[in-house]
Amino acid sequence: MARPQRLWSFRPLALARYAQAAIVLVAFSASAQAADYSGPLFDAHLHYNEEAFGPPQAANTGPHPLSDVLARMQRNGVRAIIANSRPNDGSQALAASPQTRAAGVTVVPFIRLYRNRADYDSWFRDETIYEMVQAEFARGVTGAQAGPYKGIGEFHLYDSANANGPVAKKLMQFAEKNKLAVLSHVDDVAIDLLMAHAPKVRLIWAHTGIGGAPASRVDALFARYPTLMGELSYRPGLTCDGGKLCADWRALLLKYPDRFMIGSDTWVNQRWQYYDELMKGYRVWLGDLPPDVARKIGWDNGAGLFGVK
Numbered sequence: 001m002a003r004p005q006r007l008w009s010f011r012p013l014a015l016a017r018y019a020q021a022a023i024v025l026v027a028f029s030a031s032a033q034a035a036d037y038s039g040p041l042f043d044a045h046l047h048y049n050e051e052a053f054g055p056p057q058a059a060n061t062g063p064h065p066l067s068d069v070l071a072r073m074q075r076n077g078v079r080a081i082i083a084n085s086r087p088n089d090g091s092q093a094l095a096a097s098p099q100t101r102a103a104g105v106t107v108v109p110f111i112r113l114y115r116n117r118a119d120y121d122s123w124f125r126d127e128t129i130y131e132m133v134q135a136e137f138a139r140g141v142t143g144a145q146a147g148p149y150k151g152i153g154e155f156h157l158y159d160s161a162n163a164n165g166p167v168a169k170k171l172m173q174f175a176e177k178n179k180l181a182v183l184s185h186v187d188d189v190a191i192d193l194l195m196a197h198a199p200k201v202r203l204i205w206a207h208t209g210i211g212g213a214p215a216s217r218v219d220a221l222f223a224r225y226p227t228l229m230g231e232l233s234y235r236p237g238l239t240c241d242g243g244k245l246c247a248d249w250r251a252l253l254l255k256y257p258d259r260f261m262i263g264s265d266t267w268v269n270q271r272w273q274y275y276d277e278l279m280k281g282y283r284v285w286l287g288d289l290p291p292d293v294a295r296k297i298g299w300d301n302g303a304g305l306f307g308v309k
């Protein structure tokens with residue numbers, strides 16, 4: 001099944017903008033360095049997909065084996081991650097490996113709803129996805145960081161009406177019942193629809209509205225749903241000159257200091273290649289906030305949510 005055009009159209013643009021921002025950051029680094037946030041980071045949106053890790057039949061033979069991705073996390077002060085990988089083998093491997101613990105990284109595993117790319121477009125009405133989630137939840141993760149899954153997602157809804165798909169509804173209710181967080185890449189309309197299925201669920205809004213819902217709309221949704229949180233990768237309008245926060249977003253982060261998290265969204269291998277720059281970019285704008293707020297958004301909010309020490 002063809003992928004919606006919309007997904008592919010914004011990504012290269014975002015990467016191009018990011019590349020420009022990285023150049024600006026280098027130019028400003030001398031003056032910005034002193035104020036950058038230097039505490040631990042919780043990466044709340046990490047994929048370790050088969051393009052990076054290798055396919056299930058040849059695990060750890062891809063361009064970014066475990067040793068590579070763990071070194072990237074370690075040198076950037078990333079001490080915990082929400083791992084959600086297509087297929088789930090990548091998250092399982094991160095949790096299982098003694099190398100991950102040795103690198104000082106705690107894995108918070110989420111069940112990805114996708115076995116392959118075709119699942120992006122039909123998961124919300126596909127009973128076999130629901131069955132896969134049940135089986136994966138029953139299995140949990142094994143090895144060095146064995147334990148239960150802590151969430152489901154990331155999932156995408158390119159048409160917000162599909163939030164009312166039968167499997168979308170069942171999965172929201174499954175998450176609420178089992179106290180699983182949900183990582184969703186959706187628009188603001190879908191937030192209302194998803195929360196109607198499971199009003200107490202902990203919903204993490206991937207990118208906090210990648211389509212560009214204005215800060216005022218995000219404010220209204222945060223006020224309406226106390227369990228809604230925002231992850232800030234690819235968020236349009238977040239940063240302005242010199243990689244610092246734009247005024248409306250700075251005000252929103254200060255209004256809800258306990259509700260936001262940062263993430264890498266390593267959805268393609270280029271994001272792994274830019275992992276250092278991504279994390280440096282976060283440290284620049286986090287440094288623009290009062291130190292206690294920077295620490296909450298950089299680390300405490302994610303760590304507190306999942307009991308990471």
Ligand SMILES: [Zn+2]
Nearest residue numbers: 045154265267
């Ligand atoms: Zn993602």
